[in-house]
Amino acid sequence: MPSKATTPACAIWTQTGGRLLLDLSGDWLSGGSIPEIRGKTPDQAPTRYSTENLGEFDSTLPAFILAHLRSLEKPMGGDAGEQPKPSLEGLPPNLLGLMELALAVPEESDARAKPAKPSEIRKLGKRSLAVWASILSVAEFTGQSMLALGRFFIGRARFRSQDFWVTLQDCGAAALPIVTLINFLIGSILAFVGNVQLASFGASLYVADLVAIAMVREMGVVMTAIIMSGRTGAAFAAHLGSMNANQEIDALRTFGFNPFDFLVLPRLLALVLMMPILTLYANLVGILGGMLVGAAVGIPPLLYWNETLAALSLTTASLGVIKSFFFGAIIATSGCLQGMRSGNSSAAVGQATTRAVVASITAVIVLDSGFAAIFTVLDI
Amino acid sequence: MSDPQANPAPPTKITVRDLTMTYGAFVVMRDLNFEIVEKDIFVIMGPSGCGKSTLLRHLIGLQEPTKGTILYGDEDFTATDPSERTGFIRRFGVMYQTGALWSSLTLAENIALPLEEYSKLTPKAIRDLVSYKLSLVGLSGYEDYYPAQISGGMNKRAGIARAMALDPEILFLDEPGAGLDPLSSRRLDDLILSLRDSLGSTVVIVTHELASIFAIANNSIFLDTATRTQGATGNPVELRDHSENPAVRLFLRRGEDSELATSNLS
Known part of the structure; x- marks a missing residue:
């Protein structure tokens, strides 16, 4: 397909001392290649982002970042609100705005928990x-x-x-x-x-x-x-x-x-x-x-x-x-x-x-x- | 507007005592207590899903309370068997959220149907009455249109005309402004005010549109989702400025309460 040349999306995790850097590069587009992730995905939020080589992006990039940050929130469970806001340092202004918006309200743990699987007996009874x-x-x-x-x-x-x-x-x-x-x-x-x-x-x-x-x-x-x-x-x-x-x-x-x-x-x-x-x-x-x-x-x-x-x-x-x-x-x-x-x-x-x-x-x-x-x- | 000091207290139209509403085991609202007096424009307000429409359905007898009583004047509405409420029914008219006109009938037939049932008027007199009601809501000439042929705003106005068919003492309006453009919404507010002033009707409105609330309401109840009971009752302007309940102030100021905004946002 003759489309504008895109560079493949890539995310690189680098741990240097106590600081965790997430380097985002390439074009993060829903029609583009599957993002390549280098380095082990850590169980903490990045302290800084680097976006010098970041090309164009659509919702795939904020979705990727949010998914990582949400996966960290979960184990804390009930006491949301107490969690420190993750650092968003280094993100370009428009992406920063989107991430702040997405993180403004913590995930409602009840909303996900509700459709828990009922037991077979309960189902039979209900039916x-x-x-x-x-x-x-x-x-x-x-x-x-x-x-x-x-x-x-x-x-x-x-x-x-x-x-x-x-x-x-x-x-x-x-x-x-x-x-x-x-x-x-x-x-x-x-x-x-x-x-x-x-x-x-x-x-x-x-x-x-x-x-x-x-x-x-x-x-x-x-x-x-x-x-x-x-x-x-x-x-x-x-x-x-x-x-x-x-x-x-x-x-x-x-x-x-x-x-x-x-x-x-x-x-x-x-x-x-x-x-x-x-x-x-x-x-x-x-x-x-x-x-x-x-x-x-x-x-x-x-x-x-x-x-x-x-x-x-x-x-x-x-x-x-x-x-x-x-x-x-x-x-x-x-x-x-x-x-x-x-x-x-x-x-x-x-x-x-x-x-x-x-x-x-x-x-x-x-x-x-x-x-x-x-x-x-x-x-x- | 009448000065409340000038004449003796107006008669109470509706009294609600200890009303508890449930859906199965789920308590929608508990222990509601309020009064609606003659010529009130009374607003039932609160966040989406708090049970405003459910309260309206209780007031008009479409749902039965789990506990508590509703009085119309001195007569106990809740104690009367639903099949024997015809006497009450003639005293109130209801406009539903979408108008809920009977879609297989023309506007004129919609308004004529209750008249044919409850009056002994001649067909000519009914026709005249229908034209009059339609012109009150600015729809004269639309007698032979079907509800599907007119716009949403017109459907709501026709719904008000039908609610007024039997000259009720109390008008119930379910979200009259929802889905209307600002001008139509404003015209509807003016219509409600002039109906109250000229016909002396008592109006009960379910809404969460602040502009409307401040423009027309003189009394209100706020249903609080957090506590599942009434947050406040009274004049909405006073509630906005002086309510003790932070949730009420926050709601009436669109979340811009100087003392609370920051702490309540998270």
């Missing part, structure tokens, strides 16, 4: 307490939401109806394109996979049964719930989290508005109302996707449709819809919970959003397997 605290906070939040719902039904909850309609639109109509795409593809994938197996038995027509039952019982509602977790649950968490960071939730409280009524309730209601509708829609789109693949492998659409209707009973068709109420409630609650409990920095809002999505997807899948077990036991 268990944190898990317990989060269980409590989920329970409290759910309880508060239920109370807010109760107040809503007796007409005492106060929120802006506009908030409700905006949220309703956002988690209903605005979600249609992605719900359509995902469920159409899921329906056709099921049909493809089913057809490969069933065709070898000459039972291709049963693709319609397979797609219908799989979509309506499981895939339609679960895929929609996952989409809504990532889309709407995350949006709830991020919105409430940044409101919290900006003290907007405090402002609601000081005006006597209950944040649960005002923020959580419209979101909870909107999502619980829209999830079943989205699920029905998703089921239909999935079946259409299957029908398209069916047509491609030679099942006439009318025949496919009739077979679908024959496969579905009202009970089967309602299972997914029933589940969707619960999934909607879980997604809204965990999004709002994480948002309201978020810390007040931008990083905390990001973490809250992540936690909201992870928690709601996990809860949806766990709850769905619970439902599967219950439905099996009940034989429906």
